[in-house]
Amino acid sequence: MNTEQLKKEVIEYSKEIGIDKIGFTSATMFEELKQRLMTQQELGYQSGFEESDIEKRVTPVKLLPKASSIISIALAYPSKLKNAPKSTREDRRGIFCRASWGQDYHTVLRDRLSKLENFLREKVPNIQIKSMVDTGELSDRAVAERAGIGWSGKNCSIITPEFGSYVYLGEMITNFPFPPDKPMEDQCGSCTKCLDVCPTGALVQGGQLDSSKCIAFLTQTKGFLPDEYRSKIGNRIYGCDTCQTVCPVNKGKDFHLHEEMEPDPEIAKPKLKPLLKISNRDFKEKYGHISGSWRGKKPLQRNAILALAHFKDTTALPDLIDLMHNDSRPVIRGTAAWAIGKIANNIDVAKELHKAYMTEKDEEVKEEISKGLAFIEKK
Known part of the structure; x- marks a missing residue:
């Protein structure tokens, strides 16, 4: 089968089922990521929620033995709350982060990946596929970066030109040799706004996070804070x-493209x-x-x-x-x-x-x- 033709068909179908951005990369080892993860482990910067086996996180063939390529998908989520209720002196209110608005994104992305899987199985009956969202072994961000979805920002988020960093990520390993896309150039430049305002100093430097200090991680722990x-x-x-709200790329970015994500x-x-x-x-x-x-x-x-x-x-x-x-x-x-x-x-x-x-x-x-x-x- 013509690999370029199938890639075009996959891209077209992805738009039909509500995938906002799609990219393709090879299933070769993530060498640079391996070094970063080893450093994070040595420094004690990991959260403990991620896959502990670094080899599995950087070696797609350990997850799908005949892996040839990886498809990365991104769905944009809302950044502004319509009709937001006011916090009053008698009734103070808390806030959930934007990534937790609407239906659980794991469910939403798995739905899109499942549809994409079915489409590919029709086109290539013997195709092998392994999909994952967030809790899988691979790093969603590393895959998305290499597949050209966006660049890896200093705030440790994938930043897309279209949707900023307000995107959910998922990926699909396959044994079909899709032609890879080119990674995107880093566009953070000299900006350090996310580093400057991190409430706990968890952003140690651009692209490096000490998870044990990150408020997003701390709010999920179960013991005494x-x-x-x-x-x-x-x-x-x-x-x-x-670190997302201060990012200049995110200014004015607010997309309400998926009913399930409406908060x-x-x-x-x-x-x-x-x-x-x-x-x-x-x-x-x-x-x-x-x-x-x-x-x-x-x-x-x-x-x-x-x-x-x-x-x-x-x-x-x-x-x-x-x-x-x-x-x-x-x-x-x-x-x-x-x-x-x-x-x-x-x-x-x-x-x-x-x-x-x-x-x-x-x-x-x-x-x-x-x-x-x-x-x-x-x-």
Whole structure:
């Protein structure tokens, strides 16, 4: 079969099924990526969420033995929230990052890749294919960069000229020898805006991220958040968009091309207090379809508590005191105690902290209660 002809047909079909950008590259080893990943591992900069076997991440033939080429796809997602609800003094709101608006992007991209797979199987009956989105072994960004989807920005995102960095990525390894596209020239130039504004200094240098400091990573952890990052969270419930929102290429970029990706404003910017005591059933019903729910409700509730402390929301004190006394989870009890100390400044609240300290059996929680008391004593 004519490889150029099939490539053209794949590109045309990709447009019909709602793929915004498509690129092709060889399935040769990602040599440069291997060195970067080894450096990241040595420095302890990995998040722990990625595939631990570096060889699998850089060697497509380990995933598909007769791999010849890789197809990279990108779908643009919205960057602006229509009819965004306002955060008020009585009802403070948190925020989910843009990549968690709308339906879980893993589901959306797998749908497009599945359609593309079926199309290829019709054209090439014996074709071998392995598709993946985000949780696969390959680096979505490395594939997209080599396939000419965009360049790898200093903010560690793929930046496309058309859609900026507001794109979801997925890829498909195949044994069919598609002609490769050319990688794109880096267009960040001397700009360092993303490095300058990173809230925690997680962007060590252009293209290098210390995941352990990245707020997007920290909001997904399940334990106590390290003290030095608690005030940096702001009102973020899940993820962080700072290094994207300051990028000059992203200015004015806002695409609403896919119905599944349209955000529900009440979910994208939820009220914080109702999130504190939401049941498992209600959480699954309201948030289960978004990617930001994948770690369960506990990390999001912990972050909501930190957001209330950020706002110094005194109206949340009764709920926080109740959590400190009665929640079964140490992380929630302890974070609530810390937040109470940040928000309150009167003797009655201090009494509640003392009472909780006397009955608490978990040492980490007792330490958080002590921090809360110390905050009040300093006021």
